[in-house]
Amino acid sequence: MADERGRRPGSPQTRDEILEAAIAAFLAKGYRDTTIRGVAREAGVDPALVMHFFGNKDGLFEAAINGSMPVTLMVAALDGDEEHIAERLCRRYVELWEDPAHGPRMSAVLHAATATPAAADLLKHLMRTELLGPIARRLSRDHAEVRALLAASQLVGIAMLRYVLKVEPLASMPADVLAAAVAPTLQRYLTGALSLEEIAASR
Amino acid sequence: MADERGRRPGSPQTRDEILEAAIAAFLAKGYRDTTIRGVAREAGVDPALVMHFFGNKDGLFEAAINGSMPVTLMVAALDGDEEHIAERLCRRYVELWEDPAHGPRMSAVLHAATATPAAADLLKHLMRTELLGPIARRLSRDHAEVRALLAASQLVGIAMLRYVLKVEPLASMPADVLAAAVAPTLQRYLTGALSLEEIAASR
Numbered sequence: 196m197a198d199e200r201g202r203r204p205g206s207p208q209t210r211d212e213i214l215e216a217a218i219a220a221f222l223a224k225g226y227r228d229t230t231i232r233g234v235a236r237e238a239g240v241d242p243a244l245v246m247h248f249f250g251n252k253d254g255l256f257e258a259a260i261n262g263s264m265p266v267t268l269m270v271a272a273l274d275g276d277e278e279h280i281a282e283r284l285c286r287r288y289v290e291l292w293e294d295p296a297h298g299p300r301m302s303a304v305l306h307a308a309t310a311t312p313a314a315a316d317l318l319k320h321l322m323r324t325e326l327l328g329p330i331a332r333r334l335s336r337d338h339a340e341v342r343a344l345l346a347a348s349q350l351v352g353i354a355m356l357r358y359v360l361k362v363e364p365l366a367s368m369p370a371d372v373l374a375a376a377v378a379p380t381l382q383r384y385l386t387g388a389l390s391l392e393e394i395a396a397s398r
Numbered sequence: 399m400a401d402e403r404g405r406r407p408g409s410p411q412t413r414d415e416i417l418e419a420a421i422a423a424f425l426a427k428g429y430r431d432t433t434i435r436g437v438a439r440e441a442g443v444d445p446a447l448v449m450h451f452f453g454n455k456d457g458l459f460e461a462a463i464n465g466s467m468p469v470t471l472m473v474a475a476l477d478g479d480e481e482h483i484a485e486r487l488c489r490r491y492v493e494l495w496e497d498p499a500h501g502p503r504m505s506a507v508l509h510a511a512t513a514t515p516a517a518a519d520l521l522k523h524l525m526r527t528e529l530l531g532p533i534a535r536r537l538s539r540d541h542a543e544v545r546a547l548l549a550a551s552q553l554v555g556i557a558m559l560r561y562v563l564k565v566e567p568l569a570s571m572p573a574d575v576l577a578a579a580v581a582p583t584l585q586r587y588l589t590g591a592l593s594l595e596e597i598a599a600s601r
Contacts, residue, residue, distance in 0.1 A: 225513070302512075308563060309509040310428070315563050322565060344559060344568045345579055352555025356547060360511060360518050362525060365547045375593045376548055380583045390578045 210248050213238045217249075217259045218300060226256060226307040226314040256307070257317045263300035265291050266325040273333045280333075281346075281381035285374040288350050292358050293370070302359055305351075322347070330385075338391045345384040349377060413451050416441045420452075420462045421503060429459060429510040429517040459510070460520045466503035468494050469528040476536045483536075484549075484584035488577040491553050495561050496573070505562055508554075525550070541594045548587040552580060 216238040220229040231252055235242040249255040272287035273280055292298045308318040327347065331339035353373070356362045365373075383389070419441040423432040434455055438445040452458040475490035476483055495501045511521040530550065534542035556576070559565045568576075586592070 305558075306512040309505075309512050309558075319563055319565050322563075341567055341571070341579075344565060347565075348555035348559045348568070348580075349552050349583070350555065351558045352551035352553065355508075355512075355554045355558065356551045360522055360525075362522050362547060362550075364544055365551070368544070372594060376544075376587075377551075379586070380552070383582065384579075391575060 209238075209240060209244070213240060213245055213248060213255075214258055214262055217245075217255050218263055218303075221256060221259050221303055221307055225303075226311050229256075231255065253313055253317065256314060257321075260304050260307075260317055260321055261325075263297075263304050264321060264325075265297050265301075266321070266329075270326065270329040270333075273330060277335065277386050280385055281378040282374060284346070284385075285350075285378045285381055286370070288353075289370045289373065292354060298358060301354070305354065305359060334385055336386060338389065341391060342384050342386075342389070345389075346381045349380050349384070353377065412441075412443060412447070416443060416448055416451060416458075417461055417465055420448075420458050421466055421506075424459060424462050424506055424510055428506075429514050432459075434458065456516055456520065459517060460524075463507050463510075463520055463524055464528075466500075466507050467524060467528075468500050468504075469524070469532075473529065473532040473536075476533060480538065480589055483588055484581040485577060487549070487588075488553075488581045488584055489573070491556075492573045492576065495557060501561060504557070508557065508562060537588055539589060541592065544594060545587050545589075545592070548592075549584045552583050552587070556580065 213234065217229070217234045220234050220237065224233075229252070231245050232242050234255065235245045238245070245255065249258055268291060269284070269287060272283045275283060292301060304318060307314040309315070327340055327343045330343040330346075334342055336342060353365075357365045357368075357373070416437065420432070420437045423437050423440065427436075432455070434448050435445050437458065438448045441448070448458065452461055471494060472487070472490060475486045478486060495504060507521060510517040512518070530543055530546045533546040533549075537545055539545060556568075560568050560571075560576070
C-alpha cells in the first residue's frame, strides 16, 4: 500500500509523517491514551488515511515499535568472534540507550509493554521475530533461544534501573565499567556452560 | 495519626481498608488514573480521611508500594551462608512473584514506576532504603551497593520477561531450572570478583 509515488496524501512521505506522529504520541501519552484520531490530527491528515496505512491502533503501534527499536543494530553487534560477543552486545546496547535518537523511544516501548496486554503481545512478537531469532541463529550452543532470552533479561533489567528508573550509582556509572561488570554474565548466557540440560533431564 | 483506637472512621482498620482500596486502584488503573476521591469512594470513606492518613496521592502511593513489595521477605532470603546467597535470593524472588498475594501487586508497582517520574521516585526511594541498603549491609565485599544493584538489575529483567511480558520459553521454565541458570550471575555480582575497582581507578 505504500508503493504509491509522489507527494500526495497517500505517499510514503505521508506514511513516515504519520509514523513519526504516532511514535511521539505513544511516547508522550502511552499506548492506552493514544488514538488514531489524535495521531491523524498531529500529522495533519484524515484518520481514514492512518487506517489506510496501518489498519488499526495495534497496527500503528506495531509499526511504531518496529520504528523505535533498533533491533537490527543490536543484532549486528553479534557479528564477529564469539569470544567477545557479550562485550560487543553490551556496548552496543548502552550506546543505543544513550543515543537521543533511540533511548527515549526504547523507554516508551518498555512502558507501553507494561501498560497493556496488547502492547506486550506486540513487543513479544517483535522480540521473537526480530531479536531472539536472529540472535539464536548466531549462537553455536544448544538452547540458543533460552540463552538469548537470559541475556535479554539482564539487558532489560539494566535498562529499567539505569535508564527508566535512573537508580544511582548505576545510572551514572561509566559505560565501560558497566560493560565490564555485565559482559561476563552475557557471555556465560550466550556461549558458556549452563545447567539447562541436566536439570531439565532430571525432571 | 494511626494511633487512635477503636472501630471508628479514623481507626487503623479504616486505614488498612483505604490502603487495600488504593493498592487495588493503582493495580487496576495505574498511578496516573488513580485519584484520592476514587479510592475514598471504593473504601466507603470521605476523601478528607484518606488525606488525613496519607497526606496526598504520592503519600498514598508510597504506602501502597510499601504494602505491595515484600522487601523484608526478599532481604531475609540473604541470611545464611554467603556461598548460597544467590540461590536463596533467586528462589525467594521467584516464589514471591508466583504467589498470588504478591505477584500482581509487584507487577503493578513495576508498571506504575515506568509510567510517571513521581512513581519512579517513590520506587527508587523504597529500593534504596528498604532493599539495597539492607542487602549491601549483609555483603562482605566492597562496592556492596553496586553489587546489590547489579543483582537487582538481573532480577528486575527476569520479572519483566517472565512475569510481565511472559515471553516463552522463559515464562513457563521450571523455577529450579531458572534458578540454576541465574544464580551464578547473582552470586558473582554479590560475592565474586568484579572489575569495578580496576576500571574505575584507570579513569
